[in-house]
Amino acid sequence: MPLYHNDDQAMLKDSVAPFVAEQAPVLHLRKLRDEADATGFSRDLWAQFTEMGLPGMLVPEAHGGLGMGHMEAGIVLEEIGRNLTPSPFLATSVGAVAALAKAGGTQAGRWLPAIASGEAIIALAIDEGAKHRPDRIATTATRAGNGFRLDGKKSFVLHGHVADMSIVAAKTDGGITLFAVPKDAKGVTADPRRLVDSSLASHVTLDGVEVDADAVIGEVDAGGEILDALLAATRTGAAAEMVGVGQGAMDMTVTYLKERKQFGKLIGEFQGLQHRAAHLYGEMEVARATVMKAQQLLDEGSEGAKLMVSVAKAKAGRAANLAVREGVQMHGGIGMTDEYDIGLYMKRDRALAEYMGDVHYHIDQVARMNGY
C-alpha cells in the first residue's frame, strides 16, 4: 500500500475539506466560545456530520456504518484540526468505535448503530489524574448483585457531561474491565470544566455506581486488549487532528510572511524567517507521513502498529507544537491578540498534546518498546 491517499480517499478529502471549512471554520469555535455554550459543540453541526455519514465511518457495515479505516477517519480529523472544529468525532466515532468493534457482544450491538446514526455521543473515561497513566487505573469495579459496583474518579473526560454513554476503565480482580455506563446511571456526577481551548472536559465521580453484568464491554478482566485498541485509535486520531492544527497554523503563518511588511520589505524575504519556516515545513511533512503510517498499520492490523502509534503521537506533538509557537512568534504582537486566530491554534494544540499521552509519555513508550 503506497503511503498517500488513493483515489477514493482523495475524493473523501475533496468532499470533507470544503464542508468543514464552510460549516465550521474558526468563527464557529469563536461563536460557541463567546456564547459560553454549555454543550461544548454544536448539535446542528453534528446532524450535518451525520447526513454525510461521518459519525459511523469506522462502524462496521453490519452495525450500520461505512466500515472504513483509520486512514479515512484521519482525513476528517485533519480538517477538524485545521478548522479548530469542536466535535465529539474523535472520542465517539474513533475511540469508542474502536473499543466497541473490538469487543463485540451486547454493548457493540447496542451502541455502534446509535453512533452510526448520529444519535449517541460517547465519552472515554480513562484518565484519573493530571497526566495520562492508563497502566495505573485505580477506579474499582466490584461484583455486586447481578452486576458490578463502580467507585472512583475520572478526569479529562471530553463530552463527559453530555455523553449518552461513557466507557469507563476500571480495575477488577483479575485485570482491567471496560464498562458501558449510561448517562442516567445513579451515582455518576460529571463536573464540566472549560479548558484553555474553550472545549469542555469533565471530572467524573463514580460513587457506588451500580451496573448490570451486561454493561461489560467484552469480557471481565480482559479489558486490556480492548483498552489498547481504544487508546491506539484515539491517539492516532489525536495525532491526525494535530497535523491539521499544525498545518492550519503553518499555512496562516506562511501567508502572513508574504503579506506583512517591516523595514520596507516583506518579512518573508528575511532569511532568518525563511529558514525557520522551511524547517517547520520539513517537520510537518515528516509528522504527516508518520501519522499516515500509523493509520495504515492500524488498518492492516499489523503488529508494528503500537510502536508507530506512539511515534506518531510524539512526532505530531512536536511538529504541531513547533507550528503554533512559530506561528505566534512570526505574527509578532498581533499573534498575541485574541482577535487573531493564531493564538486559538496554540490553545487547541496544547489540549490535543495532553490528550491520551503527551510527547514525553510516548517517547518513553518508544524506549520501552525498544527494550531500554
Place this chain on the structure above:
Amino acid sequence: MSDLDAFRAEVRAWLETNCPPEMREPVREEGDVCWGGRNWEFKNEAQKQWLEACVAKGYTVPDWPKPYGGAGLSPEETKVLKQEMKRINARSPLDSFGIWMLGPALLKFGTEEQKVHYLNPIARGEIRWCQGYSEPGSGSDLVSLQTFGEDKGDHWVVNGSKIWTSYADKADWIFCLVRTDKANKYQGITFMLFDMASKGVTTKPILLISGNSPFCETFFDDVEVPKTQYIGEINRGWDVAKYLLGHEREMISGGGAGGDMVSIGALFAKSLGKNDHGELDDPILRAEMAAFDVDVFAYRAMGERFMDMWKTGRAHPASSNMMKYVGTELNKRRHELVMSGGGSEALEWDSEETKGGARARGWLRTKANSIEGGTSEVMLNVIAKRILDLPGA
C-alpha cells in the same frame, strides 16, 4: 510459484554459490569497500572473485539494460536481489560514483554511443570516476563556476581548479562542470568527461578532521578535452548537473537514516547499563535517545511516503531537498548520541577494540553531511522559495 518467487529462488541459489563467506562480513575499514578502477588492488581473492561473479551476471548494476553491462532487471526484481543480498549480509560488490551518479545521467542524457562506451567499464569496475563540481570560490553556488574551457575548434583547453573532489587522487576519469560561455551565467556551463591522466591534471588530498583524506583539490592547467567528451548539450550542462544532484541528495539522505538503523538506545544498553526497571542507567540520555528514535522511525515513514510519491510523480520536485535536510541533520544527531553513549571508549582514536577509532572518525565525518551536496542552509533556501513560495530578497 510466481515469476518473482522463481526469480528469488534463482537469486538465492546463485548467491549461495557465488558470494564468498568473507564478503558476508560487515565492512570494517576503507579497504573493505571495493571501488574498482585501473589502479585498484583487491584486498583479497574473495573481493576479486565476488566482483567478477557480479560483473558476469550484470549484478553490479542490476537495473541497467544488458547492452550497458547491467542485468536488465525490473524494479521488482532489483528489489528482490537487494533483499536477498541483505539477507546474507552480502557486501556491495562495487561502490562507485560512476554507478550512483554518472550512470543515471548518462542513461538519461547520453547518446547511444556514449552509453555503450562509458557505461560498460563502469559496470565492470574498470574505470573509477570522480566528480568535479565545487570550486574554491563556489561551493553550493555552482553558477559562479570559474573553471573555463576555451573553444579550440575540435577541443577545449580547460584551466581552473576544483575542490572537495572525492577520491580524485584515486580516480581514472572525472565528470566535470566547465564554463564554456562567460556571458551566460546559467547556460554557459558544459558537462565534460575526461581522463585524469591527461596532461595538466594534478591532485592534492586534503586532510580532514576525521584523520582521513577522502577529498582532494584538483588543478587543471591547459588540459585538452576533445569535443566528443561532453554529455547533453554544450552550454546546457546545468540540466545534467541538476539531475545528477538529485541522485546525490537521495544517496546522502538515504545514508542519513536508512539502512539498518536499529534503535539507538538498544545499542547502548550494554555500555550504559540498566537500572532495576530495565531502563538505561542515565535517564536524560535515555530520553534523548528515545526522542531520537521517534525521529528516526518518523523519518523512515517519510522516506517511504517520499519514494511512493516520487515514483508516481506526486512529490514536489524540491521535496528531495527537504529529505536531504532532515536526513542529514538526523544523522549528525545520531552520531552525537553515539559518542555520548560510547563514553570514553568512543574517544579512542587508534585502538584495535574501536576498529581504529571508527566511532570518533565516523562522528567527525558526519559533520560534512549537511555541507556536501548542498548545505542545510541552501536546502532551506530552496524549500522556502520553491515549496513555500516565499518572496526573494
